[in-house]
Amino acid sequence: MKIMISSLALSLALCGGALAQDKFTVALDGTFAPHAMPTMDGGVEGFNVDLANTIGERLGAEMEIVATQFSGILPGLQAGTYDFVVAPTTITEERAANYLFSEGYLNxxxxxxxxxxxxxxxxxxxxxxxxxxxxxxxxxxxxxxxxxxxxxxxxxxxxxxxxxxxxxxxxxxxxxxxxxxxxxxxxxxxxxxxxxxxxxxxLVWGMPFRKGDEALRAKVEAVIECMKVDGTMAAMHKKWFGTDPAEGSAALTPRPGWGEPGFDGYVEDDHTPGCA
Known part of the structure; x- marks a missing residue:
């Protein structure tokens, strides 16, 4: 079934020129099991690999997933090596002052x-x-x-x-x-x-973007919100962690606005999270 993402997110992305992008280079720590870990054939698998691929599928874009050490990921984002980061990244005040974060998707x-x-x-x-x-x-x-x-x-x-x-x-x-x-x-x-x-x-994990990439952040976050609403995030939680996410947790509950409330870079608006 094709999932439709919120029209507001799409319009924001269009205004920012991100809609036409058909490939994203994203990064994660390939040794951070069960979020990302090596496979026998030289690839990488895990919760955040599934998350990145699902985002790509729903945006109709190719996802080039780069597995590297975490210590180099945020500097690589800042340098323009990556479009955004799909590694689990804790949202903190210090990081939010330097990077633009999506809403949290896991506690x-x-x-x-x-x-x-x-x-x-x-x-x-x-x-x-x-x-x-x-x-x-x-x-x-x-x-x-x-x-x-x-x-x-x-x-x-x-x-x-x-x-x-x-x-x-x-x-x-x-x-x-x-x-x-x-x-x-x-x-x-x-x-x-x-x-x-x-x-x-x-605290929660979110996806970091470069400051100024609000359109791309909204585009990706709309997919994350859809995954929470339609149960995809909960199914992935069960698959990789062996448990259902707790009621009211970030894996189930879309945040209002764009970004994580209470942190720098958060944008308040009245869009309704969903898949239509």
């Missing part, structure tokens, strides 16, 4: 992963004096470093999320921290580790 909490025989931890203070591994350049990297003095842990950055998990297994780190979906996947697939403390953030 992201921070969860720790430890060795299977490690003691249970019930709050951040349980990691005092520990070494925490993180994916370099990620929101977890900056968050953990910002708490280093307060909690009393040491933060070590690694080029990929997989390397950060391996640091725990090898004993170079006591725990790693990342988004709850990624950590849950790692716990399922990696013998010898287990889930640890879950830190609720109230």
């Amino acid at each position: 992201t909490d921070f969860q720790f992963l430890v060795k299977a025989d490690a003691p249970d931890v019930t709050d951040l203070n349980g990691f005092k004096g520990k070494v925490i591994s993180v994916n370099k350049g990620s929101a977890y990297d900056s968050w953990a470093r910002g708490l280093a003095d307060e909690v009393g842990w040491t933060v070590e950055s690694y080029g990929t999320a997989t390397d950060a998990v391996q640091a725990v297994l090898s004993g170079r780190a006591d725990a790693t921290v990342a988004g709850n979906t990624v950590i849950a996947w790692a716990a399922q697939k990696t013998p010898g580790v287990k889930l640890s403390y879950l830190h609720s953030t109230g």
Whole structure:
């Protein structure tokens, strides 16, 4: 069935010259399972790969998905290498000041992963004096470093999320921290580790665009809203994370206006999210 995207988004895109574009180059971290991970044939698969391809299909555009290290993705967007970013990117005040974000499409909490025989931890203070591994350049990297003095842990950055998990297994780190979906996947697939403390953030993942690309942002966000309304986002959530999204979560609930309310770059208007 062909999905029709909101007429307002299309008119905004037309005014911005984005409607005629039939190919987009987008980026993600190809080692960030289950959002993106290598396949046996040299490709990449995962939640965000499906998300990017669905956006391309519904816009009638080819999606060139570039898998690279997360630390180089946002600089690459700023340099014009990518049209927008499909990697899970936490919307923060600092990032919203430099990039234009779509509305959130998934909630992201921070969860720790430890060795299977490690003691249970019930709050951040349980990691005092520990070494925490993180994916370099990620929101977890900056968050953990910002708490280093307060909690009393040491933060070590690694080029990929997989390397950060391996640091725990090898004993170079006591725990790693990342988004709850990624950590849950790692716990399922990696013998010898287990889930640890879950830190609720109230944050969401969105798609970054360059400042000034409001027309393209509206065009892509209209597809994201449609996917929430027609159940596509929920089906992908179940496929890759093994659970249904929580009622009222970002995977089910379109935001008003364009962008994520409360952050720089948000545009308030009265369009009705949907697929018609």
